[in-house]
Amino acid sequence: MPPTRRALTLVAPVAGFLLGFLDFVWISLVPYPFAELGNSTATWAVAAFALGWWARAGALRAAVAATVLLVVAVPSYYLAAALLQGDDxxxxxxxxxLLWMAFGVLAGVVFGVAGTWAHLVGWRRVVGTALPAAVFVEEALRFVGKARSGYPGAWxxxxxxxxxxxxxxxxVARAARARLLTAAVALPLAVVGALTFTAVAG
Structure with missing residues (x-):
């Protein structure tokens, strides 16, 4: 059963605060290479997907909630850095x-909606289930580039x-056929995501 609007309104900012704050704690305490998951754009994107998945009903509601999650997480991350590390x-x-918050709006809409699509049928379900896998593959492709440049431990x-x-x-995909289709769609989505990220970040 989908959560009520009131529950979603409460959960989204609280989850965003926890995501940002605990993300910095993770980076501070967890050894490399797992600490990199704290700096992972994929981790945050999948968090937005998970909130959209939980919201279930209404793509607009899921998009707004996931956007709030990611936008709140950014100042929460820097607040943790100030409290725990003495940053300004x-x-x-x-x-x-502010740039990361803008990215949060974009990612919140895309992955929040994907979370709701994963409950539907047809092509939207395929794309919705493939996106959270694709974002990890996209990040892996970026680490391949770092590894070739000599970045320690990138492999x-x-x-x-x-x-x-x-x-x-x-x-996310429960049946064997659905898993194969999800994996097949995730690969080209990851390539598109890697090209987009390179164009924006570069």
């Missing part, structure tokens, strides 16, 4: 933070991201 609180309003991150992509496929 002014960074919360810095251009880099471990490739392995971790690909393993998480496979895990997402197993969890």
């Amino acid at each position: 609180l002014a960074v919360i309003a810095a251009p880099a933070a 471990w991150n490739v392995i971790i991201d690909l393993a998480l992509a496979a895990l997402v496929v197993l969890l």
Whole structure:
């Protein structure tokens, strides 16, 4: 049964605060290479997908909730950095933070809607279930580039991201045929995502 609008309104900002704050704690405490999951855009995107999946009914409602999740997570992350590491609180309003919030709006809409699509039938279900796997594959492709440039231990991150992509496929797509189709669609989506990320970040 989908959550009520009131429940979703409460959960989205609270989950966003926890995502950002605990993300920084994760980076501070967990050893490499798993610490990289704290800096992972894929991790945040899948969190938005999970909220959309939980919201179920209404693509617009899921998109708004997932956007709130990611936008709130950004200042929460920098707040944790200020409290735990002594960083300047002014960074919360810095251009880099505002840029990440803008990315959060985009990712929240895309992955929040994907979470609701994963409950539907037809092509929307295929795309919806493929997107969370695709974002981990896309991140793995970026780590391949880093590994070739001599980034220490990057191959471990490739392995971790690909393993998480496979895990997402197993969890979201239940039947064997659906899993194969999800994996097949996730690969070209990952390539498109990698090209898009390179164009925007570059």
